[in-house]
Amino acid sequence: MKQITLRAIEPEDLDLLYRIENDVELWNVGNTNVPYSRYLLHDYVANCKNDIYTDRQVRMMVENQAGEVVGVADLVNFDPANCRAEVGLIVLNSYRQQGYGTAMLQALADYAQRILHLHQLYAYVDCENKASLCLFEKAGYKVCAKIGDWLFDGAKYRDSVLIQYVFQKKCD
Template sequence: MEPEDLDMLYHIENDRSLWNVSATNVPYSRYALHNYIADAKNDIYIDGQVRLIIENEQQETVGVIDLVDFDPKHQRAEMGIIIMKAFRRQGYAQAAIEMLTDYSRNMLHLKQIYAVVDVDNEVSHHCLLSIGFTEGAILKEWIFCDGRYKDARVMQLFI
């Protein structure tokens, strides 16, 4: 991430409609996000995560993809992705996940990437299946959203 990504990151992190697909539950200040960008070493072995900006051919930022909960012993990490509304359903998620998969396999030597997806999120579920993810466990009442608990599905990609 670059300092120029601050406004986009501020928008994504403070979009309450996305909080149900992330661990965010409080708004972030520009100052806190500025420090996050400045302090990140961009080394998954140091930070335990890596966050990458997704751009299209016109160098427009279309979203963010990250690996979190990196576990070098078990060679796995959790993937998260957000595509901004104006760019959804145009193939950017699939392309970004495929690039992240190549990076994870060839540079990080991971055995698997997994994602936790709300069982009602059919778009993400279908996208991940089309890339080769398989369905794992159903996590009962895993996501608290809109005053109620919802089930989530673990999706795994063995690479």
Template sequence: MLTLRGTRTALRALELEDLEALYEIENNEALWFVGETLAPYSKFVLKEYLANAHKDIFEMRQLRLAICDVTSGAFLGLIDLFDFDPHNLRAGVGVVIATETEKRKGYASEAIALLKKYAKTHLHMHQLYANIGDENKASIALFEKAGFELVGIKKEWRRRRDLTTGEESFTNELLYQHIL
């Protein structure tokens, strides 16, 4: 059985055809606080990124894969290994499902399971971690279901601005860890 293919989802390298979906995700202001983005990305910059996204995880210290429907091949979202540390054999995990209509259907859960298997089998990693805002109940449930354990709380770690009111606040960030 292929490591990057499950019963409902498959993980694959990013392609130029993913430009529009990537543009929508990267420029969604509601997601900026998660990745600490402060400005929108142009399509030109994202095309350049896609042209170099195939580089080795050991060189780039990150790996971003498209989550796709295993039957239709339709793009569903992204899953990342970031902050890859080849000496300590660990990396952070991030996942986003592109549209509200595709969320809460099990795609992210299966993508995390596939990524865990790939990280252990092909990258020989020892552990993965996830940083999750304490208000993000859906992600907390997702990662706990995937076997990640809460190991720490970073108090008032992220500054957040409400897009409607403009009010700013600080939120806690939870550190989840999974030993492979």
């Protein structure tokens, strides 16, 4: 498996975040469908506490062994009462199909279980996004619900699945 590091967002990441957040091709796979200004992203980087309990989310940059940013990993919609969070990941185009997505999901799972003590992670995945479905299923996520007409791409509604990873309790 690829060796990666999750790290906090730095001001130097602003240009990359700007490109990612304003990439129209990514809007259909996430919950964002509007452009973000540099000012808004700068404000986010400057003011987020990087504390999931305060912000109810944490966004981390993902680096490979050479120190190159290969993607972004998010835990959002953090629900401390029910010990769960929604997963979001972006693997940059030039690093796709190289094992980084699998490594990112594993690193997020380790962080969520060992540091945050979460019970589960979940994601909503477009039924037509076969690469993402395969990635999550390979990482042990299970499809638990199909949701009709969940995503709108500007022209038509598409079905989505709720995919979930529940951490197994360890026996002593």
